[in-house]
Amino acid sequence: MGIVEDQALSAFVRRLKLRSDLNAEEQQAILALPGQVRGVVRNQEIVRPGDLTTKSHLVANGLLVRFDRLQDGRRANTALHIAGDMCDLYSVVTPIAESGIAALSDAIVVDVPHKALQAIAAKFPAVALAFWRDTAVDAATLRTRTVNLGRMDATARLAHLLCEMGHRMEVAQLGSQYSYHFHVNQEQLADTLGLTAVHTNRVLKALRKAGVADVKGHHVNVLDLDRLTSIGGFDLPQWDSQTKLASRAGRTLRSRI
């Protein structure tokens, strides 16, 4: 097993352990998962809508996006995935892809066969719970995005996204909330926020002029985190709610099984 797989799987275990209690043997089983490393270039589609998948994709490096295409060709991004995310873990149980997965930056991906994931889920109930939980957390993120799209204006949606990504980057040890690498252009940002590229540009400009945050050349600089948080209505305690309890309740839950 190469070093890239090892590091990626370690990051994945670290992510799972934020919310799930896994003993040494269970962690070892995940670290020992077979995986095929491959590089992908920017804009490459890793999963196309409609594909029948047999592998899940672990991000070792770079930024991936989950997207849907409408009849008229427009795109809508439904999730962004950073290193340590198994970006379509859910495909183990729903192998026909409805959304596509693409690379927003050059990236390194580890393909992990569904078969292997199912095998350790069947062997270790705690791992099965951890995988299920990861899917639920992914869904919770999506739910937040749904609420924002339905009920918040463009500025708030952008601010929320910047808070969210900063926080995730920090938790994943990939940067700080105040300054992080974010490899999206304004068009891709627009597809994530449900806006046009033009209006995304204006909103970015407004945040910059207001001295709140500066997004430029694939890099985010947060100048006033409090205001950004308040504009975006980003609720950190809620965002992290599952993490805190999991380390306590996870233990309880396992003992019950």
Added chain:
Amino acid sequence: MGIVEDQALSAFVRRLKLRSDLNAEEQQAILALPGQVRGVVRNQEIVRPGDLTTKSHLVANGLLVRFDRLQDGRRANTALHIAGDMCDLYSVVTPIAESGIAALSDAIVVDVPHKALQAIAAKFPAVALAFWRDTAVDAATLRTRTVNLGRMDATARLAHLLCEMGHRMEVAQLGSQYSYHFHVNQEQLADTLGLTAVHTNRVLKALRKAGVADVKGHHVNVLDLDRLTSIGGFDLPQWDSQTKLASRAGRTLRSRI
């Protein structure tokens, strides 16, 4: 075990079997789940955001909604649940509620302890997969809603919702796509569509005038399903994609475990 629990659990098993392969013993284990039946009245909140939950809620009868509240008090609905849905199955793995659950109509709910759900998930790997899959399908529905909110106009969003609910009603044997009971008022519809009640009213009127669909007094009448489907961009094959394969691939997957 009373007749209401039995019927509700049967409907739940029927729902799971649409996508997951469960043998007689596994089905029996689900049907034997303990559950507390209770009636809830319209507008009653069953789960409040922030609650620590210990039970999942199976809808025996009526219409439930999953909602979020914003700081300013506005609401956003993220899911609607009909009879046979375990509306917060995901809470087994993420017990701290981020969204609330409320009744849109008077309803009958069966409370099923997480403990019991975990127990059969641990005993039967196929059941664990089925639960995980149900959470993934719920997330896929949410993803569709996200795309619609981000990229479709009010008329299309409404049309899509009417198609979706009609289809789900029909699959759950609660009505036909052309005519079904839908216990929401225009304000709740607005919270689901990311609109104001006033504009929802105008859009409903437009669909009525166009002879496409008539929503009146908690009842939906679809006059021209083809046009409704086309306006809403409702993609039935995609919607059902996991159902079809599951009955075939599910078998394969289980044999691999």
Added chain:
DNA sequence: CGCTTCTTTGACGTCCCTCAACTCGGGTGG
């Protein structure tokens, strides 16, 4: 029959989209 709740309608404002042009930086080839 009077109350509440819900629906409907109008007038007006605003947020965001559309279309179109211009700018900028960075690569590439002559």
Added chain:
DNA sequence: CCACCCGAGTTGAGGGACGTCAAAGAAGCG
């Protein structure tokens, strides 16, 4: 080293979809 080009970012003008505010019907219900 300059000419060109290309993708991405920026800006302006105008329009349309949807929100806001306000008030008048309906419809259920005690």
